Amino acid sequence: MGHGTSLEAAHASVRKLIAEKLKYLVPMTIIFMVGYIGLTVLAGFAKDLMAVKVIGSVNLGFVLIAFNYVLSWVLAIVYGRIASNVFDPLAAKAATEIKQGK
Numbered sequence: 001m002g003h004g005t006s007l008e009a010a011h012a013s014v015r016k017l018i019a020e021k022l023k024y025l026v027p028m029t030i031i032f033m034v035g036y037i038g039l040t041v042l043a044g045f046a047k048d049l050m051a052v053k054v055i056g057s058v059n060l061g062f063v064l065i066a067f068n069y070v071l072s073w074v075l076a077i078v079y080g081r082i083a084s085n086v087f088d089p090l091a092a093k094a095a096t097e098i099k100q101g102k
Contacts, residue, residue: 006097006100006101007098007101009097009101010094010097010098010100010101013090013093013094013097014094014098016090016094017087017090017091017094020086020087020090021087024079024082024086025079028075028078028079031071031075032071032072032075035067035068035071036068039064039065039068042061042064043061050064
């Protein structure tokens with residue numbers, strides 16, 4: 001296998017890794033930002049809605065804040081699993097191909 005061919009394979013592997021990351025990270029980032037900015041907008045402009053009592057003295061604002069924390073943790077756990085199962089093998093393959101190309 002020629003020197004140029006192995007480097008081309010390494011570059012293709014790196015491009016595939018980046019494409020896979022974008023496939024997951026863009027939607028996850030959008031989900032997080034909609035939740036975070038949405039909560040901020042509601043807190044600023046829909047104070048009456050946020051004050052609606054849900055259970056006892058717990059209002060909708062507190063529920064949405066708790067949901068935001070849960071959402072952050074869920075996204076982090078999902079990312080960790082995807083990184084382990086998808087990104088890490090692709091990164092290892094790219095690293096091997098880069099090493100072989102030198």
